Amino acid sequence: EVQLVESGGDLVQPGRSLRVSCAASGFTFDDYAMHWVRQAPGKGLEWVSGISWNSGTIGYADSVKGRFTISRDNAKNSLYLQMNSLRPEDTALYYCARLWGTGIPYFDYWGQGTLVTVSS
Amino acid sequence: DIQMTQSPSSLSASVGDRVTITCRASESISTYLNWYQQKPGKAPNLLIYAASSLQSGVPLRFSGSGSGTDFTLTISSLQPGDFATYYCQQSYRFTQVSFGGGTKVEIK
Numbered sequence: 655e656v657q658l659v660e661s662g663g664d665l666v667q668p669g670r671s672l673r674v675s676c677a678a679s680g681f682t683f684d685d686y687a688m689h690w691v692r693q694a695p696g697k698g699l700e701w702v703s704g705i706s707w708n709s710g711t712i713g714y715a716d717s718v719k720g721r722f723t724i725s726r727d728n729a730k731n732s733l734y735l736q737m738n739s740l741r742p743e744d745t746a747l748y749y750c751a752r753l754w755g756t757g758i759p760y761f762d763y764w765g766q767g768t769l770v771t772v773s774s
Numbered sequence: 775d776i777q778m779t780q781s782p783s784s785l786s787a788s789v790g791d792r793v794t795i796t797c798r799a800s801e802s803i804s805t806y807l808n809w810y811q812q813k814p815g816k817a818p819n820l821l822i823y824a825a826s827s828l829q830s831g832v833p834l835r836f837s838g839s840g841s842g843t844d845f846t847l848t849i850s851s852l853q854p855g856d857f858a859t860y861y862c863q864q865s866y867r868f869t870q871v872s873f874g875g876g877t878k879v880e881i882k
Contacts, residue, residue, distance in 0.1 A: 759868070
């Protein structure tokens with residue numbers, strides 16, 4: 655059974671840093687690209703970042719470019735998002751999602767999310 | 775960046791109604807368009823991929839169409855479990871994925 659379990663969400667002050675993680679199981683992790691998608695309270699889905707299976711291709715939303723860094727450790731079946739210079743508008747539930755990449759890509763599995771709150 | 779615009783942002787409908795949600799891309803994305811359903815407190819769930827392909831296990835009352843810049847999601851006969859928020863998402867560019875703003879389907 656495919657499982658994605660996020661962790662590391664916390665209450666942090668503006669300007670501080672936080673790293674959230676996603677532990678994957680039930681599939682061959684290094685066969686898939688992985689992405690982070692966030693959802694602010696009461697708002698819609700916002701794509702944050704994505705990383706290819708071998709970390710060779712990485713993308714970021716303009717809203718986080720230069721502040722967030724996505725990475726993965728295929729030996730540990732884990733995905734990470736390092737978030738620096740956090741702003742109140744980064745407050746959201748952060749989901750990791752697996753990208754099915756054969757043909758037209760889509761997100762076929764999602765975690766339950768980890769909550770990041772940025773507030774003084 | 776490719777912008778995705780959904781309409782309406784919300785709608786009220788009754789059980790048994792036919793519901794149509796539209797999604798427009800700011801540039802052509804061929805059929806690189808997916809639809810998700812999200813219920814409160816839950817992660818999104820894939821309904822339709824590649825504009826018109828039904829994900830396994832999704833009821834046949836859901837269908838998708840379109841290509842290029844204009845897409846639609848149709849629920850042929852709304853059921854009680856379909857009251858949720860629906861999102862379109864383009865995957866034309868791996869490094870610039872984007873979602874529509876969402877359509878909340880509420881009970882009339």
